[in-house]
Amino acid sequence: MTSDTNLFRQPKAVFAVAFACVVSFMGIGLVDPILPAISQDLNATPSQVTLLFTSYLVITAIAMLITGWVSSRIGAKKTLITGLAIIVVFSALAGASDSIGGIVGFRAGWGVGNALFIATSLAVIVASATGGFVGAIILYETALGLGIAVGPLVGGLLGEVSWRGPFFGVAVLMAIALLATIVLLDPTPKPERRTSLVEPLKALRHRGLLILSLTALCYNWTFFTMLGYAPFPMKLGAIQLGFVFFGWGLLVAIFSVFAAPRLQRRFGIARTLSINLALFAVVMLGIAIWTDSTTALVVLVIVAGVFIGINNTVTTQAVMSVSPIERPIASAAYGFVRFIGGGLAPFVAGKLVEATNVHVPFYIGAAVLVLGIGILSLARKELAQAEQVQEAAPAAPVQGNVIVAAINDSPTADAVVDAAVNLAKVHNRTVHVVHVQEQAVTVSEDPHAAEAVVQRQISRVKGVTGEVLHGASRHGDIGRLVAEYADQHGARAIVVGVPTHGGLSALVEASASQELWQHAKAHILIVNPALKQAPQPVGSHA
Numbered sequence: 001m002t003s004d005t006n007l008f009r010q011p012k013a014v015f016a017v018a019f020a021c022v023v024s025f026m027g028i029g030l031v032d033p034i035l036p037a038i039s040q041d042l043n044a045t046p047s048q049v050t051l052l053f054t055s056y057l058v059i060t061a062i063a064m065l066i067t068g069w070v071s072s073r074i075g076a077k078k079t080l081i082t083g084l085a086i087i088v089v090f091s092a093l094a095g096a097s098d099s100i101g102g103i104v105g106f107r108a109g110w111g112v113g114n115a116l117f118i119a120t121s122l123a124v125i126v127a128s129a130t131g132g133f134v135g136a137i138i139l140y141e142t143a144l145g146l147g148i149a150v151g152p153l154v155g156g157l158l159g160e161v162s163w164r165g166p167f168f169g170v171a172v173l174m175a176i177a178l179l180a181t182i183v184l185l186d187p188t189p190k191p192e193r194r195t196s197l198v199e200p201l202k203a204l205r206h207r208g209l210l211i212l213s214l215t216a217l218c219y220n221w222t223f224f225t226m227l228g229y230a231p232f233p234m235k236l237g238a239i240q241l242g243f244v245f246f247g248w249g250l251l252v253a254i255f256s257v258f259a260a261p262r263l264q265r266r267f268g269i270a271r272t273l274s275i276n277l278a279l280f281a282v283v284m285l286g287i288a289i290w291t292d293s294t295t296a297l298v299v300l301v302i303v304a305g306v307f308i309g310i311n312n313t314v315t316t317q318a319v320m321s322v323s324p325i326e327r328p329i330a331s332a333a334y335g336f337v338r339f340i341g342g343g344l345a346p347f348v349a350g351k352l353v354e355a356t357n358v359h360v361p362f363y364i365g366a367a368v369l370v371l372g373i374g375i376l377s378l379a380r381k382e383l384a385q386a387e388q389v390q391e392a393a394p395a396a397p398v399q400g401n402v403i404v405a406a407i408n409d410s411p412t413a414d415a416v417v418d419a420a421v422n423l424a425k426v427h428n429r430t431v432h433v434v435h436v437q438e439q440a441v442t443v444s445e446d447p448h449a450a451e452a453v454v455q456r457q458i459s460r461v462k463g464v465t466g467e468v469l470h471g472a473s474r475h476g477d478i479g480r481l482v483a484e485y486a487d488q489h490g491a492r493a494i495v496v497g498v499p500t501h502g503g504l505s506a507l508v509e510a511s512a513s514q515e516l517w518q519h520a521k522a523h524i525l526i527v528n529p530a531l532k533q534a535p536q537p538v539g540s541h542a
Contacts (some may be wrong), residue, residue, distance in 0.1 A: 017121050017186040018143045018175035019406040025347030033156035034163040035231050044100040046232050053228040055108040057343030058221025063115030064335040068195035071120050072493025077185050079120045082179040086113025088171050098473035102349015123328040141313040145253025200333040208322035208382030213334050217341035218372030222365035228346025233291050244298050249304030260313035269318050280307035280367035288362035322386040324451035343381035402491040403431045406482045409453045412497030417457050420495040433457045433466035436478040479516030491522045498528045
């Protein structure tokens with residue numbers, strides 16, 4: 001698997017959603033520099049102030065359960081717009097509030113909008129971004145890293161004037177993102193299949209998804225213990241705290257984009273996450289020991305950004321590929337579990353400090369990471385399978401390096417893949433097997449069945465990679481999606497099968513074929529398994 005994709009060759013709509021992601025994630029670290037100021041100005045205890053994180057993240061977690069229900073009824077674009085509008089309103093109300101209770105309550109409303117936006121934005125970026133699945137995840141994590149980095153800096157700069165400034169600043173930036181999304185993102189059709197409220201909870205029955213989610217709960221507990229409570233013992237001003245957490249967030253962004261994919265390629269998902277969590281635990285242990293030293297605390301918090309950045313990217317990729325569950329539902333289930341941990345941790349940290357001392361929450365944070373490593377060890381088989389289904393995107397698409405085998409669930413699929421492999425051997429190329437999951441068409445295809453179609457070929461033929469493509473709201477989209485995938489990966493040939501009358505034969509529907517012929521920039525080879533002689537490579541034209 002490679003993932004060094006060109007993040008800057010994207011449709012305008014992707015940049016609009018990515019910008020909104022940056023602003024949305026700014027909301028996580030935005031309040032860090034102003035926590036002491038809010039505590040002083042509103043006569044609130046640190047544990048009361050940490051409720052700004054708790055209300056925001058716990059409500060975000062709970063609201064994650066309704067994101068699929070909402071988006072499956074009004075469509076992705078309207079869900080994004082609704083979430084952004086809610087954030088604009090409640091961030092402005094938080095800035096106008098005169099009590100800690102009011103801010104906490106408005107942060108909870110903000111969390112509802114945040115949940116609607118986060119779960120849907122990830123699905124939209126994965127469906128729309130060029131560079132394939134891995135490239136989309138890296139783009140999403142880039143937005144997350146930039147938002148986390150810029151949030152504290154904006155919070156510190158505006159918080160130096162007034163603690164109200166950061167809230168009003170987010171309201172303005174989110175209003176800009178809202179307008180950009182309305183203008184640049186094309187209308188998205190309503191899925192034909194409506195998601196029920198319990199589907200994210202049912203998704204957690206999948207062993208791999210559940211284990212990764214529980215591991216993420218442990219990680220987020222420690223992450224938000226540090227993020228939510230470390231500003232108090234630092235005893236710095238708003239602008240100084242802003243720069244500290246800007247440095248931390250900058251490392252989150254850099255290591256999520258550049259280091260995480262390389263480490264995963266070298267060590268695999270399980271080893272990368274285990275080693276990374278162990279190193280993060282060492283840093284948290286250092287924070288626990290030297291909590292009274294401002295210098296040590298500042299350095300260790302900034303260094304923690306390295307491990308948080310790596311963890312964010314590798315875990316998100318694993319969650320999106322560890323199970324055959326539809327990605328929006330998997331994202332909602334994962335978000336529900338992990339944000340519960342992130343939401344409760346800062347408040348518990350405040351209460352522990354009141355009952356014991358300032359070191360205890362950070363010792364517990366280090367221990368919880370060790371627990372997370374133990375939980376993660378239970379999913380090594382599932383993580384190995386997740387590595388197989390993650391897309392192998394070339395570092396820089398080289399024309400002629402890939403053969404795309406586009407298959408359905410009919411018996412023709414084996415012959416299509418075999419023909420593509422024969423072609424690839426002659427010309428020293430790689431084979432990418434793709435299958436388009438039918439969504440919001442006459443009959444929606446079960447996601448488990450779609451994954452099984454591709455996984456069968458990966459298991460049957462050594463050396464091929466595969467991916468399920470999403471976003472087909474009509475039959476014609478299937479041909480277009482295959483053509484766009486081939487173009488993005490520098491394919492010189494697309495291999496398809498002749499019409500069949502059984503299974504999901506959308507590729508040979510008239511509309512799908514027309515879209516494939518119209519959009520394909522590669523040669524198209526049609527395989528007929530009824531013929532005794534297999535198709536032979538034709539010189540350099542393949």
